[in-house]
Amino acid sequence: MASFDRPPTLDRRLAKKRLVVSVPSKHAAAEADQLSLFARHGQHPRLGSARVLVTNGSGGSSADRVCLRPARASDEQILRTTHRAMARDDGFDFALGLTAAMSWPEYLAALENYRHGINLPAGIVPATFLLATVADVIVGRASIRHTLNDYLRQRGGHIGYAVLPEHRRRGYGTQILRRSIPIAQQLGIGDILISCDETNTGSRRIIESCAGQLESRLTWSDGTRILRYWIT
Ligand SMILES: CC(C)(COP(=O)(O)OP(=O)(O)OC[C@H]1O[C@@H](n2cnc3c(N)ncnc32)[C@H](O)[C@@H]1OP(=O)(O)O)[C@@H](O)C(=O)NCCC(=O)NCCS
Structure with a gap:
C-alpha cells in the first residue's frame, strides 16, 4: 500500500474522474505512481478508477515539477x-x-x-x-x-x-x-x-x-x- 508522511487529502475540485491528491512529501512522485496503479486497476478503496493528479500540497501539480x-x-x-x-x-x-x-x-x-x-x-x-x-x-x-x-x-x-x-x-x-x-x-x-x-x-x-x-x-x-x- 502507498504510505504517506501524513495522510493524503482528496480534493474533488477537478472534473469528473480526475482527483487532486495532495501529498506533502518530497516522495510525491513515487507515491503518485503507487496511487495511480491502484486507481488504474480499480483497487484503491477511495480513488476507484479516477485519473490521479498529485500536488505538492502548495497548489502546484506534479507536472509543474518536471525538471x-x-x-x-x-x-x-x-x-x-x-x-x-x-x-x-x-x-x-x-x-x-x-x-x-x-x-x-x-x-x-x-x-x-x-x-x-x-x-x-x-x-x-x-x-x-x-x-x-x-x-x-x-x-x-x-x-x-x-x-x-x-x-x-x-x-x-x-x-x-x-x-x-x-x-x-x-x-x-x-x-x-x-x-x-x-x-x-x-x-x-x-x-x-x-x-x-x-x-x-x-x-x-x-x-x-x-x-x-x-x-x-x-x-x-x-x-x-x-x-x-x-x-x-
Ligand atoms: C506521446 C506521449 C509523450 C504522451 O505523454 P503523456 O505524458 O501521457 O502526455 P500528457 O499527459 O502531457 O498528455 C497530453 C494530452 O494528450 C492526451 N493523451 C495522452 N496520451 C493519450 C492517448 N494515448 N490517447 C489520447 N489522448 C492522450 C492527454 O489526455 C492530454 O490531453 P489534455 O491536454 O486534453 O489534458 C507518451 O505517450 C509517449 O511517450 N509515447 C511514446 C513515444 C512518443 O510517441 N513520443 C512522441 C513522438 S512525436
Missing part, C-alpha cells in the same frame, strides 16, 4: 530497461544512440559528444539529450536537435520526447516539451519544427497545447501520415 537534466552514472539500469521496453512496445528509441554493447561510461561520453557535434554517427545531428524527472524519479526524456537533416525536416523535427508508460497521462509529456522550448531557443533555434504521427493523439495534443501551428501533412513511404508543426 530536465543530463543523464548520470546512476541512471544506467532504468535507462537500459526503459530503452528495451519502449523499443519493443512503442517502436521508440528512448535512449538516443544506446546499444547493448556500449558500457555506460561510453554511452555518457557519446551523449556528451552528440551535444558538441563530435564523432557523430551517420544520420545523427548534434543533439542535447535530457532526462525528465519529478522529485528525482525519471519520468521521461527529451532530445533537442540543434539542426535538421533531410530526415528530421520531414519526420522528427527539432524536439523528440517520450514519457515512461507508467507515468503517462499526467501532463508530463506536455511539460517536457514546454520546458524544452526555451532550451532549444537558447541553442539558437529560432522556429522549432516538431512532428508526430497523425494517429499519436497524445503527442498531437502536447504540440498543440505548446502553441504548435500545423504546417503540413505528409505520407511516409510505409503509409504513415505525419503532421508537421512549427512553434514560433
Whole structure:
C-alpha cells in the first residue's frame, strides 16, 4: 500500500474522474505512481478508477515539477530497461544512440559528444539529450536537435520526447516539451519544427497545447501520415 508522511487529502475540485491528491512529501512522485496503479486497476478503496493528479500540497501539480537534466552514472539500469521496453512496445528509441554493447561510461561520453557535434554517427545531428524527472524519479526524456537533416525536416523535427508508460497521462509529456522550448531557443533555434504521427493523439495534443501551428501533412513511404508543426 502507498504510505504517506501524513495522510493524503482528496480534493474533488477537478472534473469528473480526475482527483487532486495532495501529498506533502518530497516522495510525491513515487507515491503518485503507487496511487495511480491502484486507481488504474480499480483497487484503491477511495480513488476507484479516477485519473490521479498529485500536488505538492502548495497548489502546484506534479507536472509543474518536471525538471530536465543530463543523464548520470546512476541512471544506467532504468535507462537500459526503459530503452528495451519502449523499443519493443512503442517502436521508440528512448535512449538516443544506446546499444547493448556500449558500457555506460561510453554511452555518457557519446551523449556528451552528440551535444558538441563530435564523432557523430551517420544520420545523427548534434543533439542535447535530457532526462525528465519529478522529485528525482525519471519520468521521461527529451532530445533537442540543434539542426535538421533531410530526415528530421520531414519526420522528427527539432524536439523528440517520450514519457515512461507508467507515468503517462499526467501532463508530463506536455511539460517536457514546454520546458524544452526555451532550451532549444537558447541553442539558437529560432522556429522549432516538431512532428508526430497523425494517429499519436497524445503527442498531437502536447504540440498543440505548446502553441504548435500545423504546417503540413505528409505520407511516409510505409503509409504513415505525419503532421508537421512549427512553434514560433
Ligand atoms: C506521446 C506521449 C509523450 C504522451 O505523454 P503523456 O505524458 O501521457 O502526455 P500528457 O499527459 O502531457 O498528455 C497530453 C494530452 O494528450 C492526451 N493523451 C495522452 N496520451 C493519450 C492517448 N494515448 N490517447 C489520447 N489522448 C492522450 C492527454 O489526455 C492530454 O490531453 P489534455 O491536454 O486534453 O489534458 C507518451 O505517450 C509517449 O511517450 N509515447 C511514446 C513515444 C512518443 O510517441 N513520443 C512522441 C513522438 S512525436
